[in-house]
Amino acid sequence: MNFDFTEEQQLLADSVDAFMRDHCDFDAHRRIVATDLGYSTQNWARFAELGWLAIPFNEHDGGLGFGPTELSIVFERFGQSLVTEPYLANIVLAGGLLNRLGTVEQKTDWIPRLIAGDAQMGVAYAEKTGRYHLDQITTTAERTEQGWQISGHKIVALNAPNAEAIIVSARGEDELMLFLVNPKSAGIQLNGYPTLDGARAADLELRQVQVDAKARLGNQHAALPALVKTLDEATLCVCAEAVGAMTILLNKTTEYLKTRRQFGVPLSSFQALQHRATEMFIEIEQARSIVAMAVMAAESGIDVMRSVSAAKNRVGRAARLVGQEAIQLHGGIGITDELDVGHYVKRLMMIEALFGNTDWHLQRFAAG
Amino acid sequence: MNNTLSAADALFQDEVRQFLASEYPDDIRVRMDNQIELDRDDFVRWQKILFARGWAGVNWPTEFGGTGWTPIQKYIFANECARANTPRVVPFGLSMVGPVIYTFGNDAQKARFLPDILASNVWWCQGYSEPNAGSDLASLKTTAVRDGDDYIVNGTKTWNTYGQYADWIFCLVRTGTSDTKAQEGISFLLIDMRTPGITLSPIVLLDGTPEVNEVHFDNVRVPAENLIGVENEGWTYAKYLLSHERTGIAQVARSKTRLQHLKRRADATDNGGSSLLNDPFFSKKVYELETDLMALEYTELRVLASLAAGSAPGPASSILKIKGTEIAQAIDELYMEVAGHHMMAFVPAQFRSGFAGNAIGEGTAANAARVFLNNRKASIYGGSNEIQRNIISKQVLRL
Numbered sequence: 001m002n003f004d005f006t007e008e009q010q011l012l013a014d015s016v017d018a019f020m021r022d023h024c025d026f027d028a029h030r031r032i033v034a035t036d037l038g039y040s041t042q043n044w045a046r047f048a049e050l051g052w053l054a055i056p057f058n059e060h061d062g063g064l065g066f067g068p069t070e071l072s073i074v075f076e077r078f079g080q081s082l083v084t085e086p087y088l089a090n091i092v093l094a095g096g097l098l099n100r101l102g103t104v105e106q107k108t109d110w111i112p113r114l115i116a117g118d119a120q121m122g123v124a125y126a127e128k129t130g131r132y133h134l135d136q137i138t139t140t141a142e143r144t145e146q147g148w149q150i151s152g153h154k155i156v157a158l159n160a161p162n163a164e165a166i167i168v169s170a171r172g173e174d175e176l177m178l179f180l181v182n183p184k185s186a187g188i189q190l191n192g193y194p195t196l197d198g199a200r201a202a203d204l205e206l207r208q209v210q211v212d213a214k215a216r217l218g219n220q221h222a223a224l225p226a227l228v229k230t231l232d233e234a235t236l237c238v239c240a241e242a243v244g245a246m247t248i249l250l251n252k253t254t255e256y257l258k259t260r261r262q263f264g265v266p267l268s269s270f271q272a273l274q275h276r277a278t279e280m281f282i283e284i285e286q287a288r289s290i291v292a293m294a295v296m297a298a299e300s301g302i303d304v305m306r307s308v309s310a311a312k313n314r315v316g317r318a319a320r321l322v323g324q325e326a327i328q329l330h331g332g333i334g335i336t337d338e339l340d341v342g343h344y345v346k347r348l349m350m351i352e353a354l355f356g357n358t359d360w361h362l363q364r365f366a367a368g
Numbered sequence: 369m370n371n372t373l374s375a376a377d378a379l380f381q382d383e384v385r386q387f388l389a390s391e392y393p394d395d396i397r398v399r400m401d402n403q404i405e406l407d408r409d410d411f412v413r414w415q416k417i418l419f420a421r422g423w424a425g426v427n428w429p430t431e432f433g434g435t436g437w438t439p440i441q442k443y444i445f446a447n448e449c450a451r452a453n454t455p456r457v458v459p460f461g462l463s464m465v466g467p468v469i470y471t472f473g474n475d476a477q478k479a480r481f482l483p484d485i486l487a488s489n490v491w492w493c494q495g496y497s498e499p500n501a502g503s504d505l506a507s508l509k510t511t512a513v514r515d516g517d518d519y520i521v522n523g524t525k526t527w528n529t530y531g532q533y534a535d536w537i538f539c540l541v542r543t544g545t546s547d548t549k550a551q552e553g554i555s556f557l558l559i560d561m562r563t564p565g566i567t568l569s570p571i572v573l574l575d576g577t578p579e580v581n582e583v584h585f586d587n588v589r590v591p592a593e594n595l596i597g598v599e600n601e602g603w604t605y606a607k608y609l610l611s612h613e614r615t616g617i618a619q620v621a622r623s624k625t626r627l628q629h630l631k632r633r634a635d636a637t638d639n640g641g642s643s644l645l646n647d648p649f650f651s652k653k654v655y656e657l658e659t660d661l662m663a664l665e666y667t668e669l670r671v672l673a674s675l676a677a678g679s680a681p682g683p684a685s686s687i688l689k690i691k692g693t694e695i696a697q698a699i700d701e702l703y704m705e706v707a708g709h710h711m712m713a714f715v716p717a718q719f720r721s722g723f724a725g726n727a728i729g730e731g732t733a734a735n736a737a738r739v740f741l742n743n744r745k746a747s748i749y750g751g752s753n754e755i756q757r758n759i760i761s762k763q764v765l766r767l
Contacts, residue, residue: 126709128638128708128709128710128730129638130638130639130640131637131638131639131640131644131708131709132640133639133640133641136638136640136641155709155710155729156709156710156712156713191726191728193713193714193715193728194713194714194715195712195713195714196711196712196713196714196737198714201712201713203728203729261500262501262502262503262504262507263503263504263507264504272754272757273754324744327744328744328747328748328752328753331502331503331748331752332497332502332526332527332745332748332749334744334748335573335574335741335742335744335745335748336571336572336573336574337572337573337574337576338571338572342574342741345574345741346574346714346737346741349704349711349712349737349740350712353704353708353709353711353712354712357705359647359649359650359705362649363649
């Protein structure tokens, strides 16, 4: 049993750390989320230069051929620095689906451009109906002469306002289907908005949107399993991200407890508060451990779904405690927009709602 | 022991219901139901409607225009207002400085200030907390130095709610010297917000709203006749207020209404074939909150009953504050859960009047996270829940 990084992984970790230090402090975050895109095109270009956008793609397709461990290294650091660059939407979600389902042509069309940082993609699988059940959607796909006609309503599609192509799920011929859709197509109404963390998402209304046959991603019942696996990969990424965010919250909280004085003493002198900070620490370490477990499961390919659900549930419970305590222990300033603490908590709240919440994953874990 | 309404109380309940049905303005109700931020006029309009009915001073002695209601009547009124989802009465005038003035003020102050407070002609805000005086309020440093017939006030107050709407502010200020114990050097001073030297800095909260302010006092000249009671006795008046203004702190009625509404929403929310309310993990949380609320309601009734019997409220009211806020915050969390994916949206403009864009999500789903974030303040303000636990520990358990 080995928890150490390889030399290559350590280099990656150090490289991401350095970048975060130099380009991703809280002031930078504030400036970035205030832009129209909600991310920095400069940072995105630098991610590309550094090779990070190539991490999960096959070497055959121009990628680095890395896996869950490397992604977790990157995402933990993203979490520490409130990164809003759309790595999840482009590289993990869209990239993952292309990896699993893409034809040679589809991969050639998109993967090199994703790796180069030249393409922005969104993913639209969520609907009001069905909550976190990916197959219980009502958007439909009907076969046409040219290909397919899609009608329905998608919500909270990550990075959709910035995307030149959105991967949309729809029910057609009694199976779940995925399509690469141009958001400028006739019949699409896209309502973009910021999300809690400052990034961007959109609700989409699709009215008889025409897509080419070759816009379909995957066939013969392959789409749903691929979507599930891809979302599990993304779930693992955000679990690692949450560990990063929680670590910063604990550091800031202990720092505050040591410096803030009331009643003539630092808050850290109150045993009740020491214990609560300790509880945060324990929860974070448990979260870190279960992410390690799930990453190892993902690397081995054994019992992945259950491990991911265990991680999302356990991390979700930790994040709830750590987030709420971080605000409470900061007192009034904890609920201000000015302080960074609340922004970390908002990202944790996003993660709670992404890819199935704490309870949903407990049920999936229990169902085996 | 019994919990049935007397015939008289049942009649009163009807009377309140009829009043709300006919007098609660539709436009305000629609804004409240859709969680559209109210503006200054909305609050004032509602309070004036209550005043016109003689129901503004719920806890005031009849001598000063109060309702003279029994604890049960007050409880009924709170329940019915919660069920109708009326705006919360802004507490700073009617529930805070008003009672201080009629208890400790002189006749001139009572005559000058009370009628306008009761009629909501004047909007009051509170000047208590400071950047370095939160839980340790007694360590406050805003000074008021006597200069002839005036005090000169210097300092900074913070977490001042709705100061941007306010006409007057009541402040705890330091008039004592550094020799005296902190609590023994504090005075209670009333200050006109238009006095030269007062500036406001808005503080934006995590929900994107500038609900609170820092208030800066730079050589602000305040007539000494605006001092309440005796110099250096201000802490006593503030403490009296804290220990007596406890009805409603548990927000039981509001939480009950919200929880019932939540159940209906959850029942109508698809969770992959069956409703979210049928999901055992979700429903356990809902029904446990329901039993928590029933327990809290009866704790409040016990406190009210002992008040009616003449006892002082005592530290048991700390339970009401702790459990009331924790339950309300737990309900906020469940609303986020019910909202599903749309809890991830952050669209403050959609919940302000005059919004003309494309609404995101159904109803208030896209507001659930903002409500949760804003209400994190409840366990922090009004004497944080940590302080409330200290009070119980020391004064009830004698640890």
